[in-house]
Amino acid sequence: DAGVIQSPRHEVTEMGQEVTLRCKPISGHDYLFWYRQTMMRGLELLIYFNNNVPIDDSGMPEDRFSAKMPNASFSTLKIQPSEPRDSAVYFCASSWDLKETQYFGPGTRLLVL
């Protein structure tokens, strides 16, 4: 398996624009996680899915953030409108269990100007 795939790897956008981050989890993994990492706040869990269903979105910072998982092999994290404080590295991870090993993608480095 190729591992967790994320795209794009880098995104530079202007404040107010819509940003869509994409993730393909490892085949057979029932859980998908979206994280945000910054120097100030460390690694934060934004939302996770089980069998394509959002289970816990308590980490989503505000309504500007939304996530979907239309099928077992694809998820998106959307920010609309984007703000400079959204600049961070966004990771997607997948696992076969909520508490077991998580496999992380390479991340998307987002810069909002």
Next chain:
Amino acid sequence: SQQGEEDPQALSIQEGENATMNCSYKTSINNLQWYRQNSGRGLVHLILIRSNEREKHSGRLRVTLDTSKKSSSLLITASRAADTASYFCATDPGANSKLTFGKGITLSVRP
């Protein structure tokens, strides 16, 4: 506050020396995991130790777990420059709780 907190925040050692990193947590756990993150990369799972285990080895890594003290340590023996990275511990604090990551330890191994 964080469920798992690593200590120290930063560690600098010479190549060949051993590196010891600690993680403390607050509530009972099912398992504790350690991850490594190289600069500009995603986290990579290193080792998982369950609450009924006290010690686990993987190559040059040794992890211990003391549930009475609610702490774990990660020992990297004979460190190499390539071990330079950030190391995170992750715990699952409850029956239906997801993993919670600490803020990480920055390890620098000088050649």
